[in-house]
Amino acid sequence: MTSAPGRLYRLAWGLYLVMAVGGIVWIGLRRGVIPLSLFFDVRSWWLDLLLGIGAALLLLGTWIGAERAVPLARDLDRQIMAALGPLQPGEAVALAVLSGFSEELFFRGAVQGAIGWLPATLAFAILHSGPGKAFRLWTLFAAVAGLVFAGLAVWRGNLLAPIVGHFLVNAVNLGRLARGHGDSGRLAQGQPESEKES
16 A cells, blocks of 8 residues: 655645646737647757757756765755655656646746746746755756756747756656655665665
């Protein structure tokens, strides 16, 4: 028998659904219709897919480096893990899909499309904040990720690369935290997740 996900997981679902609807309404009111070209370019979707994967690898590498070098990063992992509660792999993937799509639709599609990349990036970073020093690191990482995703959206003119990159970053990190939840004793001692023995 598995445990139910934590309160933060359930709140995240509600927040992301509201964010997706808000993004759709905002874009619809601004543009009249939501063109398919907002999401991908039929001629070069494969390039956007590769760019999203590349962005995710860059951001994940940055986080793994921070986790090895900065104790606050490991502390943040423990705090997020505790707040999320136990996650099954399918729940982690579902949350990654919903968060990646909803946040990119809202921040890069609606906010950035209406008032620019800098306000969108700042709002995205503020959304990823919380109490204590460890969460300041999360806000900083979100600001860097937001800049990467904003740049991709401006360069490519659609949301496919940011959505793919965002999804992969969240899927890997949520999956890692889901696996680590059953081994929280090792994380409590400060050993990075990447040093887990087979």
